[in-house]
Amino acid sequence: MGRKMIEISHLVKQFGTLQAVNDLSFSVAPGEVLGFLGPNGAGKSTTMKIVTGFLKPSAGRVSIFGCDIEQDTIAAQRQMGYLPEGAPCYEEMTPRTFLNFIAAARGLKGAYASERLQQVIDTMSLQAVLDQRIETLSKGFKRRVGLAQAIIHDPKILILDEPTDGLDPNQKHQVREMIRGLAKDKIVIISTHILEEVTAVCTRAIIITQGQVVADCRPDELEQRSKYHGAxxxxxxxxxxxxxxxxxxxxxxxxxxxxxxxxxxxxxxxxxxxxxxxxxxxxxxxxxxxxxxxxxxxxxxxxxxxxxxxxxxxxx
Amino acid sequence: MNGIKVITSREIRSYFATPLAYVFILIFLVLSGVFTFYMGNLFERGQADLIPFFNFHPWLYLFLVPAISMRLWSEERKSGSIELLLTLPITRFQAVVGKFLAAWLFAGLALFLTFPIWLTVNYLGDPDNGVIFSSYLGSWLMAGGFLAIGSCMSAVSQSQVIAFILTGTVCLLFVLAGFPLVLNVFRDWLPILVVDTVASLSFMTHFGAIAKGVLGLQDLVFFFSVILFWLLATTVVVEMKQGQ
Missing domain, CATH: 3.30.70.100 (Alpha-Beta Plaits)
Known part of the structure; x- marks a missing residue:
């Protein structure tokens, strides 16, 4: 226990008087694709920012495969791939130079780096736009570049903040296929407010509101809670x-x-x-x-x- | 170390991916020429040295350095890419140093490209090239000090304009610290020790010493301490701003 999972315990994050995350606890084991649901402002993105080491929690702790995110930030960050909300990246770069930069920053070297680069380019179908500036790309391509950088080091943990937001139905389908195609021993956390996505890719759903867990179960159990179940x-x-x-x-x-x-x-x-x-x-x-x-x-x-x-x- | 190297090389590429780098270098070269030949009367003085050239550097840097440094952190925060950068397995300090080094190397390149002026005085006369080399080094160190301040100011605000103005103001204080204008403010009500300390923070004093060809240890230590201090301050500010 503890060594092989993400454990979040009693997490609190306060911005001034605003309680964004309020005593949040849960853990995620390998093989789980966790759908992180909640209304806007429920604390989904804040939680993800804390888990990835971008924000410091006001209280509580996050352990990534046994590495404390505050004490052992770099070791924890090595294990994770992260797509921040809105998939920000360096717009003046091209997908090729940008992905090379991420690979280098992640410490990938030589033949392995080129192999991984080619693989994410194939997975995300980026070949056609590889040498165009990112700022000139469509939203769908930008999102795919963002996803490519998140998986380039083949991380054990993938954290995606609204990965399909703003994509057309074909692109959404592609992204979901990609997530389903990931090896079965990975941990994936996806935040979304698109509910169909949860039934489409997730093995588990957590609903949070006002920084607290209000539901934690399989997506089909969630459906059974509906008064329309069986109607x-x-x-x-x-x-x-x-x-x-x-x-x-x-x-x-x-x-x-x-x-x-x-x-x-x-x-x-x-x-x-x-x-x-x-x-x-x-x-x-x-x-x-x-x-x-x-x-x-x-x-x-x-x-x-x-x-x-x-x-x-x-x-x- | 790998982290710093990766960040520095990305930053330098990004300077040259936009017109910023070319515009900056062009303006720097034109202005340093104007200052040297028209306002510094390089030819009329009839002396083979570059004193008029270097004399204007603090003032030139005052508004050109903020133009390089203002985007260092403001842009990252505004575009959201800071979240990407700081979730890579790279420490905050490495990121701060990496970005600073890129800006400093870039300033070094702009400075290097003024070499035709050096060729000119060597063609016309027989200057003391040791002094000139020392002056170049001093000027580059001073640019580093300005850039480190600029890095911190850029971390303070999401707005590049605000970062620009703050950097200009703080740098002006450091330039003027040895001048009566600033010292008189303190002289009346602070102990002489404090006044001396303020005076010793003047970029002008330390740059002046190096530019005379005296590569004193205390001047080198001064500039490196200033750089280190402001880079540490940048790290703290980046950390603080993230929590908001």
Whole structure:
């Protein structure tokens, strides 16, 4: 224990009167891809800045594979690759000179350095822009240059602050593929407020708000917390009004509650027991009564609803 | 050591990646020519030395050095790249020294490129090249002192303009420290020991001594201490500003 993981214990960061991080504790083990969620200003970036040794905590400690980030900063920083928020870099450089600089600063030498350089260029598809100034590149390319510098030394720990922010869907897909493609013994921490990203790449999700952990579980467990988990959504034909059938569905034994969504002419049916499907009974009723239902969707759970629920409990 | 070397070489490249380096060198050369030949009357004096050339250096540096140093840290903080820099396995002090060295080497290059003036006096007469060499060294050391102050001021503010003005002001105080203008302010109410200490901080006094060809240990120690002090101060300021 301790040697092989990131351990964050009782972390506090105060900016003047603002408590950005408030007694935050958790640990991350190799193989975990941790989605770090929270509303803007929840303390996600601040926590990442402390973990990477950029900011000093007001109290508490961070241990990176047994190296204390305050006492043993350089040794801890060697193990990590970091993409700061907004992927800042030296705009007057080209991706080639910039990546060479990072490789040299990370102590990579000779053949190994060139090999790694070529590898990140391939992974991030940077070949075409290698000798253009970074300031002339599109946002997507800049972000990829930022990611390339984070992985150039093949770090055991990768910390990415909003890695897909501002990218188009294709680029987002590429970045997620890259993260999924990383070796399985690495630790990855991704901060994001894009919830689909969490289900797409993360093995674990932590939601923080006002500098404190309010949820820590697998993404699918998070979905199960949703009141929509296991719910059925029925789309009705435009010729009828969904609300007219509300009573009929409410009378089914398996159905605990029916909600009408007026603007989309839908009914949401919530099960009495989350593990028992209402699908059979509901479809039976539709067939028997010849109801004009266009489609039936079984909901996995709405992450943004869980997100709102857990972050607003704290912050009404 | 590797850290310092890597930072220095990146910084120097970045000077030349923008027009800044070329504009700076051009203006430095033009102005030092103007000062030497028009205001210093190099020819009319009829003496084979470079005293008029070096005499103007403190004043030239007063507004040219802040132009090099103002971007050292302000720009890093403004663009956010400071977060990248300081999460690399490089200590704060190494980063501070690396950046300073780049600026100092750059100033050295600008100074070196004034060699046609040296060729001129050698062509026209028979100057004491030992004194000239010593003066060049003194001038470069003084530039280092200015740059170290500038590095610290650049760390104080995100705005390059503010960094420029602060650097100019603090450097002016160091230049004028030996002048009655500054000393009279202290003389009336501070013990003579303090007044002497203030006077001994004058860049002019120490540069003047070296420029006369006297490479005294105390002058070398003075400039190196000034540089070291301000670089340590820069490290502290960088550290402090990060927490905000």
């Amino acid at each position: 059925l959504t029925l789309d009705f034909d435009e010729s009828v009004t969904a609300e007219d059938f509300l009573e009929e569905f409410a009378s089914l034994e398996q159905v605990a509650l029916v909600e009408s969504i007026e603007e989309s002419n839908q009914l949401s049916l919530f099960p009495r027991h989350k593990d028992q499907s209402m699908l059979l009974d509901v479809s039976q009723l539709i067939r028997d009564r010849q109801l004009p239902v266009v489609s039936i969707n079984q909901e996995k759970g709405k992450l943004d609803e869980v997100f709102r629920a857990v972050t607003q409990e704290q912050n009404p």
